[in-house]
Amino acid sequence: MANKRVAIIASNGGLDSAYKVLNIATAAASTDAEVAIFFTFEALAIIHRDAAAMLTMGPGKEHYAEGFKRANVPGISDMLEMAKELGVKMIACQMTMDVTGMTKEMFIDGVEVGGAVTFLDFAYDADVTVTF
Amino acid sequence: MSDVQANKSIDCKGLSCPMPIVRTKKAIDEVQPGQVLEVIATDPGSVADMKAWAERTGHQFIGTTAENGTFTHYIRKSNPSETKPEQTHPHVISNEDLLAKLPDHPVILDVREPAEYAFGHIPGAKLVPFGELEEAIADLQPLAEQDIHVICRTGSRSDMACQVLSERGFSNVKNVIPGMTGWTGPVESK
Numbered sequence: 001m002a003n004k005r006v007a008i009i010a011s012n013g014g015l016d017s018a019y020k021v022l023n024i025a026t027a028a029a030s031t032d033a034e035v036a037i038f039f040t041f042e043a044l045a046i047i048h049r050d051a052a053a054m055l056t057m058g059p060g061k062e063h064y065a066e067g068f069k070r071a072n073v074p075g076i077s078d079m080l081e082m083a084k085e086l087g088v089k090m091i092a093c094q095m096t097m098d099v100t101g102m103t104k105e106m107f108i109d110g111v112e113v114g115g116a117v118t119f120l121d122f123a124y125d126a127d128v129t130v131t132f
Numbered sequence: 133m134s135d136v137q138a139n140k141s142i143d144c145k146g147l148s149c150p151m152p153i154v155r156t157k158k159a160i161d162e163v164q165p166g167q168v169l170e171v172i173a174t175d176p177g178s179v180a181d182m183k184a185w186a187e188r189t190g191h192q193f194i195g196t197t198a199e200n201g202t203f204t205h206y207i208r209k210s211n212p213s214e215t216k217p218e219q220t221h222p223h224v225i226s227n228e229d230l231l232a233k234l235p236d237h238p239v240i241l242d243v244r245e246p247a248e249y250a251f252g253h254i255p256g257a258k259l260v261p262f263g264e265l266e267e268a269i270a271d272l273q274p275l276a277e278q279d280i281h282v283i284c285r286t287g288s289r290s291d292m293a294c295q296v297l298s299e300r301g302f303s304n305v306k307n308v309i310p311g312m313t314g315w316t317g318p319v320e321s322k
């Protein structure tokens with residue numbers, strides 16, 4: 001069976017967005033899909049070294065925190081580690097970095113920096129594209 | 133169904149989606165083709181996910197047992213060549229022809245793994261996992277002159293088993309094609 005290709009665009013910050021992105025990414029990669037995530041705008045917080053401090057649930061969503069604990073959901077850093085281990089490609093948006101003054105060193109290891117075309121080059125041949 | 137045998141077992145109790153799948157993927161990479169992986173989970177979503185995962189990745193979903201909110205899934209790691217078996221044993225019999233002979237109680241050897249057999253086999257079929265065939269030859273000797281029908285899931289393992297039996301002097305061995313994957317006749321589970 002030819003492997004499927006999944007292209008994910010992450011453009012929102014927040015802990016809930018981080019889980020949406022990483023759950024789909026790890027599930028797809030576990031099912032032998034080739035996965036790339038393009039992190040842009042607020043979503044760059046997900047791959048930031050200080051993600052734990054930067055990602056919060058946001059007002060009105062505090063009740064999730066307890067649920068995550070109860071459901072034994074791994075932390076974001078664990079999810080990222082798993083995603084990397086499964087070969088998920090992570091691309092940080094150069095343009096957002098320029099705008100916000102972020103540098104590659106602020107991100108976890110394994111993140112590539114690229115422009116829209118870098119992601120599109122992967123996405124052109126994608127079987128599934130998801131946006132968060 | 134507690135007697136289902138597995139080569140490896142992983143505990144995903146208490147874990148939510150997608151963790152059971154992520155762990156399963158990791159574990160399947162650690163077993164050999166043909167071996168059976170047991171995944172114990174409490175996530176009700178894993179029941180549908182595990183099946184979909186196996187279909188997508190080409191591994192064989194054998195079955196799930198449920199007990200007190202715990203789900204035990206069995207998956208057999210497939211061999212890349214398995215879906216397109218190379219037929220080499222010249223004597224074959226179709227599922228339909230074997231079904232027609234069932235009232236005469238034909239000799240049927242099921243050469244799949246015990247876990248696959250446990251989830252559904254032809255009534256009266258004798259379990260001889262392919263990996264244990266060599267050791268079982270002596271016990272099978274009384275059948276050497278009889279018609280023997282060898283079955284597995286897709287006709288691949290049974291083909292190899294037919295060749296082994298023929299080489300050891302079993303004269304009337306037939307490979308059942310395509311095998312349990314297309315079997316529409318009666319099935320019993322243990």
